[in-house]
Amino acid sequence: MAIFWKHVKSSSPLLQRLKRHITGGHYLLSRSFTTTEGHRPTIVHKRSLDILHDPWFNKGTAFSMTERDRLDLRGLLPPNVVSSEVQIERFMVDLKRLEVQARDGPSDPNALAKWRILNRLHDRNETMYYKVLIANIEEYAPIVYTPTVGLVCQNYSGLFRRPRGMYFSAEDRGEMMSMVYNWPADQVDMIVVTDGSRILGLGDLGVQGIGIAIGKLDLYVAAAGINPQRVLPVMIDVGTNNTKLLEDPLYLGLQQHRLDGDEYLAVIDEFMEAVFTRWPNVIVQFEDFQSKWAFKLLQRYRTTYRMFNDDVQGTAGVAIAGLLGAVRAQGRPMIDFPKQKIVVAGAGSAGIGVLNAARKTMARMLGNNEFAFQSAKSQFWVVDAKGLITEGREDIDPDALPFARNLKEMDRQGLREGASLVEVVKQVKPDVLLGLSAVGGLFSNEVLEALKGSTSTRPAIFAMSNPTKNAECTPEEAFSILGDNIIFASGSPFSNVDLGNGHIGHCNQGNNMYLFPGIGLGTLLSGSRIVSDGMLQAAAERLAAYMSEEEVLKGVIFPSISRIRDITLEVAAAVIKEAVEEDLAEGYHEMDARELHRLSPDEIKDYVKNNMWNPEYPTLVYRHE
Ligand SMILES: NC(=O)C1=CN([C@@H]2O[C@H](COP(=O)(O)OP(=O)(O)OC[C@H]3O[C@@H](n4cnc5c(N)ncnc54)[C@H](O)[C@@H]3O)[C@@H](O)[C@H]2O)C=CC1
Numbered sequence: 001m002a003i004f005w006k007h008v009k010s011s012s013p014l015l016q017r018l019k020r021h022i023t024g025g026h027y028l029l030s031r032s033f034t035t036t037e038g039h040r041p042t043i044v045h046k047r048s049l050d051i052l053h054d055p056w057f058n059k060g061t062a063f064s065m066t067e068r069d070r071l072d073l074r075g076l077l078p079p080n081v082v083s084s085e086v087q088i089e090r091f092m093v094d095l096k097r098l099e100v101q102a103r104d105g106p107s108d109p110n111a112l113a114k115w116r117i118l119n120r121l122h123d124r125n126e127t128m129y130y131k132v133l134i135a136n137i138e139e140y141a142p143i144v145y146t147p148t149v150g151l152v153c154q155n156y157s158g159l160f161r162r163p164r165g166m167y168f169s170a171e172d173r174g175e176m177m178s179m180v181y182n183w184p185a186d187q188v189d190m191i192v193v194t195d196g197s198r199i200l201g202l203g204d205l206g207v208q209g210i211g212i213a214i215g216k217l218d219l220y221v222a223a224a225g226i227n228p229q230r231v232l233p234v235m236i237d238v239g240t241n242n243t244k245l246l247e248d249p250l251y252l253g254l255q256q257h258r259l260d261g262d263e264y265l266a267v268i269d270e271f272m273e274a275v276f277t278r279w280p281n282v283i284v285q286f287e288d289f290q291s292k293w294a295f296k297l298l299q300r301y302r303t304t305y306r307m308f309n310d311d312v313q314g315t316a317g318v319a320i321a322g323l324l325g326a327v328r329a330q331g332r333p334m335i336d337f338p339k340q341k342i343v344v345a346g347a348g349s350a351g352i353g354v355l356n357a358a359r360k361t362m363a364r365m366l367g368n369n370e371f372a373f374q375s376a377k378s379q380f381w382v383v384d385a386k387g388l389i390t391e392g393r394e395d396i397d398p399d400a401l402p403f404a405r406n407l408k409e410m411d412r413q414g415l416r417e418g419a420s421l422v423e424v425v426k427q428v429k430p431d432v433l434l435g436l437s438a439v440g441g442l443f444s445n446e447v448l449e450a451l452k453g454s455t456s457t458r459p460a461i462f463a464m465s466n467p468t469k470n471a472e473c474t475p476e477e478a479f480s481i482l483g484d485n486i487i488f489a490s491g492s493p494f495s496n497v498d499l500g501n502g503h504i505g506h507c508n509q510g511n512n513m514y515l516f517p518g519i520g521l522g523t524l525l526s527g528s529r530i531v532s533d534g535m536l537q538a539a540a541e542r543l544a545a546y547m548s549e550e551e552v553l554k555g556v557i558f559p560s561i562s563r564i565r566d567i568t569l570e571v572a573a574a575v576i577k578e579a580v581e582e583d584l585a586e587g588y589h590e591m592d593a594r595e596l597h598r599l600s601p602d603e604i605k606d607y608v609k610n611n612m613w614n615p616e617y618p619t620l621v622y623r624h625e
């Protein structure tokens with residue numbers, strides 16, 4: 001409790017109100033709060049080796065002698081009791097040594113080796129794992145998340161040691177309502193679910209896609225402070241259409257073609273019903289579903305369940321923040337956004353999500369009426385695998401239809417149905433070139449040369465596809481062809497570029513990781529039953545406003561990942577505030593809706609901060625179940 005009060009001034013109205021919530025000496029608001037010395041202990045129902053083998057409670061050599069006695073651990077550990085700092089020091093020495101020696105494959109041997117070592121720590125001691133991850137997030141986010149998580153998913157059969165999360169398969173139809181009780185935790189706050197059909201830009205990886213759900217939840221813990229005992233990665237295995245996996249004798253998933261149509265929907269429906277029956281307050285993040293289903297499932301569930309689609313909605317928010325940053329970086333006010341000409345390569349779940357959100361943002365700035373909404377669409381040119389999308393396209397995808405360009409108008413611009421990306425860039429001379437195509441190198445030298453004709457004073461390039469090899473271009477390519485007067489962002493991390501003239505080309509990471517943890521945390525703590533458009537918009541706006549004028553003018557439009565916990569707190573607070581304003585907030589635990597309505601913006605931030613889990617060992621006390 002002391003940690004919490006430390007952050008709240010004694011005269012604060014929040015303090016006064018929260019004090020009313022203290023009953024019987026128990027601090028109820030943050031039951032999830034870490035128990036360190038002097039804090040409420042954690043009750044465990046196991047002892048001895050069972051404790052050492054449970055990553056939720058294991059502290060390894062950091063168990064104190066009194067705890068070793070209480071938990072029947074005396075003699076099961078080396079006698080030296082070490083602090084968590086020394087424990088981490090020892091681990092890091094080993095990690096650094098092994099990562100030099102390891103040889104796991106040709107693409108990036110060290111990355112996969114680091115992942116293995118971190119994964120083993122994750123399996124034996126979660127507190128220590130998250131302590132290492134949070135303290136070194138810049139170094140290890142690229143290992144537990146993109147790009148290495150892509151490699152992990154691709155090699156999952158060989159890497160699989162211990163299961164993590166739950167698997168619901170087409171074979172489990174009719175059983176999900178009961179099997180959901182096989183999960184040991186009575187409270188689950190966040191589920192990230194995938195069906196493995198489009199993992200990053202790597203296509204259908206079937207059951208191996210569970211790696212992305214695990215990686216996203218690692219960020220929920222590290223960035224949003226969701227208690228790791230309350231996260232659940234889920235893989236829904238409805239088969240795979242990946243021929244290699246269908247024929248691979250070592251593949252761990254169902255070796256049948258993917259279910260489709262009503263059969264597919266029935267499986268997802270059953271899963272949703274089961275998890276919301278056991279955990280009515282859980283939030284479900286849909287991740288890496290192929291576009292064909294991403295939009296349909298979002299429409300199907302978003303008004304009845306607490307869920308969102310990260311690729312459609314999270315990516316859209318991050319892109320909006322980046323696009324507004326690019327306007328500011330030109331030295332113009334954000335309100336000039338509707339004048340930007342934007343070419344988007346890729347019309348899948350991510351591309352269409354960005355287009356819809358960008359169009360709505362422009363329309364709001366132009367007067368928020370139907371006329372503004374209609375005129376905003378003329379700022380976008382969308383190119384997919386078949387080239388420029390126009391009304392002349394046969395069998396046009398209904399989600400892309402609103403962005404199909406008029407043929408006559410295109411004729412006047414010297415363009416046509418199916419025009420190539422380079423032709424479009426040459427004719428349109430866009431302010432922004434944004435890629436969500438999953439095609440590495442799509443922004444070829446020719447395309448980048450064409451972008452030299454941009455009418456913008458500072459063109460922006462967003463090569464947002466993941467993992468690294470799928471980036472539409474590298475920052476080196478962009479800066480070397482276009483010079484340093486550009487804005488560059490990529491989905492996976494790249495290093496800044498030394499331009500050799502005393503200037504550094506800044507490479508931003510434009511990834512939905514800057515939003516999804518805050519959207520999830522804000523939704524959880526607001527108690528909103530849905531994730532509304534307004535809440536998503538508030539999240540994007542907070543991210544857009546996060547960067548200072550000075551940073552933006554230097555081309556830094558997204559924060560460094562080392563600030564991810566802070567930006568997540570800010571985003572979560574913005575989401576809560578919006579949920580309160582929309583009258584959606586029902587409260588969380590003892591913070592009821594009425595109390596939430598009374599909190600000032602600073603108090604909302606205190607509330608978020610004090611409900612974020614920190615990786616500190618709790619004092620463990622054994623009780624017979
Ligand atoms: N940076 C970030 O935060 C995020 C990045 N992504 C990345 O976006 C990419 C796409 O994801 P989805 O939209 O879900 O995939 P998708 O497979 O549904 O869509 C890909 C789109 O690219 C188009 N495309 C293919 N070849 C093309 C070409 N030569 N020229 C132009 N367009 C082409 C396809 O026609 C399709 O419209 C993935 O690599 C994913 O990792 C997705 C979400 C977030």
Ligand SMILES: CC(=O)C(=O)O
Pocket residue numbers: 146199200201288310311465466491511512513
């Ligand atoms: C970042 C992400 O969600 C993706 O590439 O799919």
Ligand SMILES: [Mg+2]
Pocket residue numbers: 200287288310311
């Ligand atoms: Mg994704």
